[in-house]
Ligand SMILES: O=C(O)C1=C[C@@H](OP(=O)(O)O)[C@@H](O)[C@H](O)C1
């Protein structure tokens with residue numbers, strides 16, 4: 460009998476945790492290191508901005524990293540430092556309100572929204588902050604990292620349900636690792652002023668569940684399966700939810716101590732609420748296209764505010780590959796099929812997660828998938844295509 464060997468992949472470190480740990484480490488004096496196993500463009504942006512701050516420079520280059528920009532903006536304000544943020548691609552047009560208004564009303568002067576460079580000056584003051592819970596959790600995370608530095612204590616009131624809450628939990632956890640206490644209240648959060656960041660030593664960043672999702676979906680298409688190693692099964696990363704989603708589709712999953720093994724099974728359509736897991740949707744939409752029945756992805760309006768309008772770009776790319784997708788105002792309807800996908804020429808729309816979705820789709824396509832602007836993957840996963848090759852899954856992909 461032929462022995463089937465499971466393909467193994469070592470998952471890269473979490474981008475979300477790395478951003479937070481780098482910022483906390485900087486605030487603790489930078490004596491220790493943050494240790495991660497791959498430097499993406501976004502992590503590089505945060506590192507370079509923090510380096511610029513230590514050198515007393517005010518020009519901060521964020522590239523297209525929303526996290527870098529939205530975390531460092533309130534931080535500069537809390538430190539009372541003047542800054543000029545340089546943002547690229549879609550980032551200048553991604554929203555900043557209501558964080559913008561909160562910074563203005565608490566002591567800062569800011570450039571008009573969308574302007575590059577985006578200038579900030581003034582000293583942020585403690586007090587009462589209000590944010591809507593459904594625009595970006597990055598505003599909440601940014602303020603939670605900045606407000607403990609202020610003299611006066613603050614409250615952060617969240618209006619309406621908090622979406623992407625897993626990311627805020629992650630922020631609170633990393634802050635706790637660096638000696639900062641955030642109190643959860645019914646209304647939101649209470650943040651004591653005058654707190655000090657204390658590094659726990661060198662900080663090891665665990666594996667990235669958001670990026671792992673692409674390999675997990677690949678595994679669900681392969682008879683021999685994939686072993687994704689380097690994942691914390693008890694992680695606070697909200698995108699660990701991919702495991703539950705795969706199970707809902709009927710995928711066979713084996714939990715290991717340091718990751719999961721995943722194998723092909725016949726898939727059934729399901730309904731997915733995207734409000735807490737926006738970054739999983741490109742991978743999940745592809746999986747849905749392989750399932751029997753129609754999958755509905757709901758509460759996904761925020762996907763329009765990422766590196767691309769992800770509801771449009773997913774529909775466009777999967778549509779070219781022969782999937783019946785309906786783009787809704789705040790979601791997607793995806794009619795699954797067992798038939799192989801068509802090949803064809805698709806565009807990443809400058810979006811790393813769309814490029815990765817298209818590359819994984821090629822595993823199930825009859826003809827080659829040519830991906831234009833495939834280097835978009837460098838935003839979060841520079842070694843993605845090398846890994847695809849190592850796994851021998853690159854036969855049907857052409858990069859453009
Ligand atoms: O805090 C973070 O690390 C992130 C929060 C999420 O953004 P939103 O809260 O804006 O959905 C997510 O999409 C982004 O990729 C990373």
Ligand SMILES: C=C(OP(=O)(O)O)C(=O)O
Nearest residue numbers: 523524525526738765766
């Ligand atoms: C949206 C993303 O990141 P950011 O908001 O940090 O640019 C992402 O990684 O998909």
